[in-house]
Amino acid sequence: MKLHRNYLLLALIAGGLVGCSNSAYRYSADEETYEAIADKAPLVAGMSDQVxxxxxxxxxxxxxxxNSQIYEFLDNEAEGEVGGSIISLNAALDLAFQHSKEYQAQKERLYLEALALTFDRYRYTPTFSANGSGDYQWDTTDQFVIDMQAMTGATAISTSESTVARSNLGARYLLKSGGAIALNLTNNFTRFLSGDVSEFSTGALIGSFTQPLLRDFGSDIETEALLQAERDLLYQxxxxxxxxxxxxxxxxxxxxxxxxxxxTANNNYAGLLANNLSLEREQAFQAEGLTTLLEVGRLEQSALQADLRWARAITSYKRGLDNFKILIGLNAEDNIVLDDNEMVLIAETGMDSPDVDLEQAIAMAVQTRLDLYTQLDQVQDAARRIELAADELDVALDLNFLVSVPGAADGSFGELEFENAVYSAGLDxxxxxxxxxxxxxxxxxxxxxxxxxxxxxxxxxxxxIDVLRTWREMNEARKSYEISLRGVQINERRVEEAELRAEIGLGDIQDTVDSQNDLTSSRTELTSSIVSHNIAKLEFWRDVGLLYVGDNGQWEEGINESR
Known part of the structure; x- marks a missing residue:
């Protein structure tokens, strides 16, 4: 009955382990992993809770x-934007932080780092093992023996049969001092099924304690892997x-x-329309003999070039829009239109630089940049690895204690004779x-x-250098804005004068072409300088370390500024 009870206990344990579903393991892994992240998140300023x-x-x-409007400056792409969802910048940021595949990959990298830490922590908790095996053994009489029995008339040799069962239960506990405690219980049970039916059992309980005294001694050495895993999660x-x-x-x-x-596509379209108007007027003058085919041909060539620039601008816009959809986690076929009002908003913010001088900005960057903290911590990691490598050059001297309790001499299953325990101690x-x-x-x-x-x-x-670069880019963009604004004013006057002179037959075709092209270019440069300054300002606060991003992707920048 004792045998049956022991096998029943092992069967129940095995059944319980099998009963743990994959979802239970997944839940357990998630619980430990997110707990590890939550424990260290307060150590990192600006760390998100949405992981x-x-x-x-x-x-x-x-x-x-x-969107219900058809924009003529988009040519054959105009109707494709009808029905498209109008996405503001805040909405785009929220979509990106919720659906971007690259952002998801970054969260998964963080999760995997924390998951790895859970195993390093687990190593310093008591661990248990249980395994076993069962065999059915028999011997068969080969054909030669059968032939010999038939020739001699000898009595047939009976086949022997038996069952063998083995079980092993173990526990192990690693000490942060470098030592280890282990306990192991083994049982081997044999039952003979032929001849004289009998049972026989052997078993032992073995306990051991090992402690390094020189090499690998101490918590600094033993727990280095755990310490590095903890720090790696902080770095991640x-x-x-x-x-x-x-x-x-x-x-x-x-x-x-x-x-x-x-x-840019809009500006190029406006430039093309203006060029075509001038071309129509000059063609009318040429029909009346007031200008030459050479002058008209110059305007026709200018119109062709303007048309090509317009087509290229449309292609560039649509390609950028497609790439942007992928960036924020949408599908290539999703129909969206970005909100033009965002350009008005950044234009209204002006071209002022952050209210901080360059030296102060560099000092703040040195104090706040998280990647710089990681670089400094990695110097400390390298210093610890020197100590570890030096330890490996030392003599290994380990203290060992061993206790072995044998099974019952009469072969009873599960019985141990503690009075016959054997103790040993030694040094390796x-x-x-x-x-x-x-x-x-x-x-x-x-x-x-x-x-x-x-x-x-x-x-x-x-x-x-990052801070210096963005600072200079802000200054360059601000200077470009001032020049472009002045350029737009100058070229508007040039175009107006060229048109007036052309209407009374005193105009120069080259002046008309150049002034219109310069006006289109100045308008594009003006918008570009506004965009460049705003981007450089964002990059400046990012590189200084004073850009704080919320879970929806919206940010607060600087000390008192916010979006």
Missing amino acids: LIDEEKQVDLTLFSV LRDFTRYRKEFAVQVASQYYVVLLARE FDLPLDNKAQRNNYRRALIDYDLATRGYVLALDAVK
Whole structure:
């Protein structure tokens, strides 16, 4: 009965493990992983709480206003935008942070880093194991023996049969000092099914304790893998937070770039219409003999070039719009139109630079950039690896304790004879005689530390250069705006004068062509400078480290500024 009870217990345990469904394992992994992320999230300023990776969110474009206008400057692409959902910048940011495939991949990288940490933590908790096996054994008489029995008339040899069952239960606990405690219970049970039916059992309970005394001794050495896993998760949290800032700026920048391409198509269309009007007038003058075919031909060539620039601008706009749809997580066939009012909004904000001087901005970037903190921490990681490599060059000396309790001498299943327990204690040592690989690892660790130190210095310079670059780009855009604004005013007067002179027959065709082309170019440059300044300003706050992005992708920039 005792045998049956033990097998019943093992069967129940096995059944319970099998009963754990895949969804239960998935839930357990998610619970531990998100808890690990939540524990470290407060250590990173601006870290989002929205890091779930399995949320199923469908894009519903019917919630947005629908475009009903046909824009002539889009030519044969105009009707395609009718019925398209009008997407504001805030809506585009929200869509991107909810549906972007690249953003989802970044969340998954964060999740996987935290998932890996759960295993490193698990290693320092008691772990259990249970396994077993069962065999049915028999022997058969071969044909030679049968023939010999038939010839001699000997009595037939009976076949022997038996069943063998083995079980093993174990527990193990790793100590942060480098030691380990293990407990193992084994049982082997044999039942003979032929001849004299009998049972026989052997078993043992073995406990051990191992503690390094020199090499691998101490929590600093033993828990290095756990410490590095903890720090790697912190680094990934910083990377994810930094990525969110970069992604928000990327979405906003591409949004404005697409609007700029749209405005460029509009400007080129306006320039083409003006050129065609001039061409019609000159053709009428030529019919009356007031101008030459040469002058008309110059305007015709200018009209062809303007038409080509217009077609290219439309293509550029539509290509940018298609790429933008993919960026924010939409499908290529989704029909959207970006909100022209966003251009008005950034124009109204003016061309003022942030209210902070350059030296202060660089100092703030050094203090706030998360990627710079990670570079500095990685120098510390490299320093610890030197200590680990040096430890591997030391003598190995391990203290061992072992207790073995045998099974019952009469073969009773599950019975142990504690009074016959055997105890042993000893020392194991390993002299570092064959340590060429360890020597090389130590030298490599020293070099890696130097590399990490130089990497931090380079990263520090890169942060400063990022701030300088965006600062200069803001100044360049502001100067470009002033020049382009003046250029638009000048060229509007030039076009007006050229038109008046042409109407009274005193105009010069080259002046008409040049003034109209220059006006179109100045208008495009004016819009481009506004967009460039706004993008450079966003990149400046990002690179200074003072761009804080919400879960919907909207940001607060600077100290007192907000979107």
